[in-house]
Amino acid sequence: MATTTTTSDPAAAPAPAPHVLLVPYPARGHMQPLLHLASRLAAAGLRLTVVATTSTLHLLSPLLAEHPSSVSPLTFPSFEHDTSGPTSVGVDLHALAALREPLGEWVRARARSGGEGGRVVAVLSDFFCGWTQPLAAEAGVPRLVFVPSGVLATAATHSLFRRMPRPPPAAAGREYAVEFPGLPGAPAFPWRQLSRMYRSYVEGHGGEHAEAIKNNFLWNLESSALVCNTSRALEGRYLDAQPLEDLAGKRVWAVWPVAPEFTADESAGEVIRWLDAFPDASVAYVSFGSMMALPPPHAASLAAALERSKTPFVWAASTATLPEGFEERAAAASASASAAGLVIRGWAPQTAVLRHRAVGCFVTHCGWNSVVEAAAAGVPMLAWPMAADQFFNARLVVDEARVGAPVSLGGFGHVPDAGELAGVLREVVGEAGGELRARAKELAARMAEAARGDGSSRRDLDGMVRELWDLGSRS
Template identity: 55%
Template sequence: MATTAATDRPTAPPPAANVLVVPYPAQGHTIPLLDLAGLLASRGGIRLTVVATPATAPLLAPLLAAHRDAVRELVIPFPSHPAFPAGVESAKGLSPALFGALMVTYAGLRGPLGDWVRARSDGPDRVVAVLSDFFCGWTQPLAAELGVPRIAFSPSAVYGTAVLHSLFRRMPRREDADDEESPITFPDIPGAPAYPWRQLTLLYRTLKDGDEVSEGVKRNFLWNMESSAFVSNTFWRLEERYLSAPLADLGFRRVRAVGPLAPDADAASNRGGETAVAAADMCAWLDRFAEDGSVVYVSFGSMAILHPPHAAALATALERTGVAFVWAAGPTVALPDGFEERVAAAGGRGRVIRGWAPQVGVLRHRALGWFVTHCGWNSVLEACAAGVAMLAWPMTADQFVNARLLVDEAGAAVPVSWGGLSAAPAADEVARVLEGAVCGSGKGRGPWAHVAARAKELAEEAAAAVSEGGASRQELEALVRELRELGSRE
């Protein structure tokens, strides 16, 4: 304990900074922000108050158990809005048409949160900063009213985050209202990329002039550009091009790259809050394969529902090629009649998981060589950390942007299809990609052996980023110092 020179009496240390953490109620957003909260809490000198609603509160249990003295939950009733169905509190199972309505409805927490913070403005629990998901842009004016900085957390790539914000900043439109292939350019992003209209996020493509929800979604992203900084779940060597200089599409704000926020297999097991296939059982099944990198893992994320034509093309290709695979199909994906039975009868070379799969553990098993993925950012980072090359099959949201980053720049992925939800590839094409990936690439042969090798390099770069002295570790420690200093101010 410190002492004063004048009295030589011990003085109490300054109170730990109390940071208000506001996740967005979608699993792919909430989990990485909670992972970051755990890292902040473990550093000391910081307390975190994490906001939840009754339905999302169970996701906080591991964080609260691990950091009882530094983290507490603040459960607030889910707000209501006429554009959003009553009784729904998260994005799980939500139709894409309601994503914008969820964002606008969730902004109804602004009033109750403001009251909670103001009631503690003069005590030891006073909030010194707001750390919130970039789908919670309404926390920016809230923080401004409270006189504290707001840090926007991005669970996406910096590149993808810039593309998203560029849309709402510039509001580009296609020349022909019926042309789904009309190119939309992003002139202020390095390389000035362009994407066909159909590959842009539905949040933007479905905007309606004068509509309350549409205006609320737009305002959300414009508010983010007023935040004091962005913190992104990415790492320098993966996105150096977009981290080297401030981006106009992020309001020229500083971006702290603190990723990958990918936990180890034990910590990740069942963190989705649902009954998982036992990680040990899955590991034992993979142990049966003597050849390293011989198994393909298939997953299209926790929210995506693979359309029947896409599922049929993939299932046919898997049967035709005979590659060993694990397919985390989820409970609702309709697979071709008899597929699961035929796979089970074929010597156990394939396995379909209908529950929540232990993805991190699967990706880090030595037998796993390739990952058929929709290119959701959490899945991308988990594959990068595991050194697993990807077969990119983007469907919607930021997935096309992520896939382009992986295929064209990082060199750690091979495209399966660019058709998205609207066009399923032929089974022959999927089979060609599978055969080219699995046959020999794990041994330094095959047409895409260099992609598999690049994935291994990315794993080394990701590990270095979060290790002592690494770029992501340094950014994390700088963020911790910044928050502690806020707590020490009178």
């Protein structure tokens, strides 16, 4: 990876490092991947300023400790909106947009002052920070959009706000299918599986922030390029079809993995020791992410299925409400050879669990971080999408990569039958899921290859870095 610019004149001073402004969206699932990418950019010699709120500043500590001379935080004391709680995307988008003017003035002041690390040459911001597009345009610098999810879901969501499809008046809205003819294979999705932000906008339930949400996505389509936390091993069908009409023909850099290479975590010791007692591929790992609690009826059906199928499990339940007595029965069964279970409250060492030989499947909501972590670990997924980008991700897992099986595609409105769920578990966990597991291992090998040496992810990252250095040399 290029980290400096060179000159044939040995007396000439090296070109100063390009200065890039990073603007994360302050939700952990969005912010952490961008901070991981920031570490890789700093290691490539770039100078970074990272915008933070008072409630997210602590998340920058590892990055600042690793790159103290090249990464600086930027906070605005007058900004008082607390972004750490479970507020809606619309509320946070509206509140964060209040930073546009003070942040724009900061960028203009840097341009006037000049000097080392002065002028910002580019803005790299989360795709929920579309308001930084006019800011970058006013400053005369390009904006790169950071996308913490997959390119299929990203292209489809932006396509919705660009094309504005609506169900016919006489259609049963939830069953109306929306086609995406600009994407390879022209996929179609039922209305109920589309982004709730978009459906609320069209149906007139978007509230006072509806226009801000629409403008956010349209601003993204005016950007210079998109930087996507995905891999050609998983989404080559869409990346190789560039330029994508649904992304206004913008270049997509596929740079997964942005996170550091996995290393054993001592805090995972208790879970790992528990898993060590089980045969290979015999345990189901269950998690629906840190931002969503599985509704009690859905949790009850899954709990009953685990007990009926006698599948050992690790359930990262966070704040989920589980059936009365379920945890106690699972703990009591741990001394026997069947139906043993471990319920984790709070943080779960997901990467370590997925990479343990005893884990045979992952029951997941198909959030993007969970999908790529399971794919990289070679673990089959039981897809149970609920909202957001999860139905698009489930299509990748089940229909395209064929490394998963559907549990339910009905979202919050459908509670799957416990007996049917138990049957799916029996088909995937253990020897019965051998074929599915073999494909998952093949995908993991391709993803590892993409991330190594001259792999596609490394080439895309290096290409993006070179473009930023070129911008710096022209400033």
